[in-house]
Amino acid sequence: MEQPATLARSAVFAPIDEVGRTEAVTARLEEAIVLGMLHPGERLPAESRLAERFGVAPATVREALADLRDRHLVTTQRGRRGGSFVTMDDADRVEAVERRIRGLSSAELADLGVHAVAIAGTAAALAAEEASAFEADALARDLAGIDFDDELTARRGIGGFHLQVVALSRSVRLVREQVRFQHADGPLLWASLHEHGEREAAHADGERLVAALRDGDGDRARDEVEAACDRAVRWLLEAKRRLA
Structure with a gap:
């Protein structure tokens, strides 16, 4: 894999x-x-x-x-x-993300989470039905191999992790939509990973999602994605208030 x-x-x-x-x-x-x-x-x-x-x-x-x-x-x-x-460089990257946050309304930021759940949440539910035990174990190893102490490594890793989960749904269309989403809005949705505590939370989210996939629990898998997206959106809304 x-x-x-x-x-x-x-x-x-x-x-x-x-x-x-x-x-x-x-x-x-x-x-x-x-x-x-x-x-x-x-x-x-x-x-x-x-x-x-x-x-x-x-x-x-x-x-x-x-x-x-x-x-x-x-x-x-x-x-x-x-x-x-x-x-x-890192300072330019943070500035670019903050510029995007300022340029969007609160409603548009909230809609990011809705869009993410519609794709990744649906895919996670399907992946719980489709993924084999071997694939779930491989996904767990991949997650464990991400260095969440380093921001850029965590960003690359979590993007790849979510893309891999969507791929396990066996839906080509969902994979295409996830790719589009990650390139259009992924940097914004994962802006919270600038903070160490948020990276730790993302790691824990990933572990719970893998556990749901192992158990074949599609509802729980979708709920885990939704909870992670909700937290990311709350961070964005708070960031917008700070930047106003």
Whole structure:
């Protein structure tokens, strides 16, 4: 079974639905950088490789990278060891998330949780019925391997963990929707992971979810996802009040 972090990272470069849309490529990469899926100093795949994986024209990728350079999210170096490298540091990442929180209404922030539960909660209930004991054990090992003391590692890990749970539902459509959600709103929903206590809570949430999957209890699995999303939304609403 593919490791959650690897699965989530591969989703970063999944084909873009809006073929030819520079904005879509830019948004996909920007969210991955903000989420921490792509970390500072990391070299992105070559332009030709990115174009192939996104299913867009090379010119579209070049335009997207130029936009990211203007936003100081990547830098491009020439030469044999050159390429495009992620430059966003931790302070910039926090500022970007706070900017998004300020830009959304309280109702829009609350709706994030509703959207997340509709996808991940439904998938978790199905996964409880579909997942084998071997898969549940593998998921538990993957969760145990996440370093929740490190914010970026926790962000990458929890994103991959939730994507893996959705994959266990055996629903291709739900997996696609989860990928879309993680790239559009995942960084925002998981903004609370900036705090150590919230990372500990997310770890505990994951353990309870795995236990529900092992027991084949779909209702409990969905309830665990809903409770985790509710807590994340409460954190966002409180953050919005602090930032106002």
